[in-house]
Amino acid sequence: MKKFQAEIDVMPKKEILDPQGKAVTGSMKNLGLTEIQNVRIGKHISLEIEAADEETANIKVDTACKSLLANLIMESYTFSIKAV
Amino acid sequence: MKKFQAEIDVMPKKEILDPQGKAVTGSMKNLGLTEIQNVRIGKHISLEIEAADEETANIKVDTACKSLLANLIMESYTFSIKAV
Numbered sequence: 001m002k003k004f005q006a007e008i009d010v011m012p013k014k015e016i017l018d019p020q021g022k023a024v025t026g027s028m029k030n031l032g033l034t035e036i037q038n039v040r041i042g043k044h045i046s047l048e049i050e051a052a053d054e055e056t057a058n059i060k061v062d063t064a065c066k067s068l069l070a071n072l073i074m075e076s077y078t079f080s081i082k083a084v
Numbered sequence: 085m086k087k088f089q090a091e092i093d094v095m096p097k098k099e100i101l102d103p104q105g106k107a108v109t110g111s112m113k114n115l116g117l118t119e120i121q122n123v124r125i126g127k128h129i130s131l132e133i134e135a136a137d138e139e140t141a142n143i144k145v146d147t148a149c150k151s152l153l154a155n156l157i158m159e160s161y162t163f164s165i166k167a168v
Contacts, residue, residue: 025131035144039130041127047120047122061120064112
């Protein structure tokens with residue numbers, strides 16, 4: 001069994017309003033960072049996984065995202081895997 | 085002025101307990117994904133920034149992280165910037 005490190009980003013879908021991001025965009029202006037726009041805030045998840053090969057690890061992480069980490073109605077996810 | 089897209093990860097520091105991640109690690113086992121360990125959960129922030137060049141954009145994003153996006157006592161951050 002090899003060990004892999006997965007880095008997952010779960011973000012609110014583009015069509016979905018992100019009130020937390022909107023609030024932070026506003027705060028940026030108050031801080032004088034007026035060049036910053038369109039802030040969107042999601043989750044970053046890192047995890048370790050043991051699997052026979054990278055493809056199996058990919059499938060497992062995809063299952064974890066679908067069944068637990070992301071709410072597919074409102075969120076989309078991307079991930080990358082590397083051997084450690 | 086050029087436009088850049090920044091992708092920021094804000095994660096709890098290694099020395100700091102991450103109860104949310106611990107809970108998710110436990111849930112993975114309940115879902116049958118016993119190979120998944122050491123889940124840690126942080127924030128992923130994407131934003132757009134206008135700047136004269138990449139170096140200026142880097143400095144602005146770093147300022148935003150330090151002053152608003154990350155709590156440096158408990159969290160560390162990494163980011164990448166690319167022109168759009």
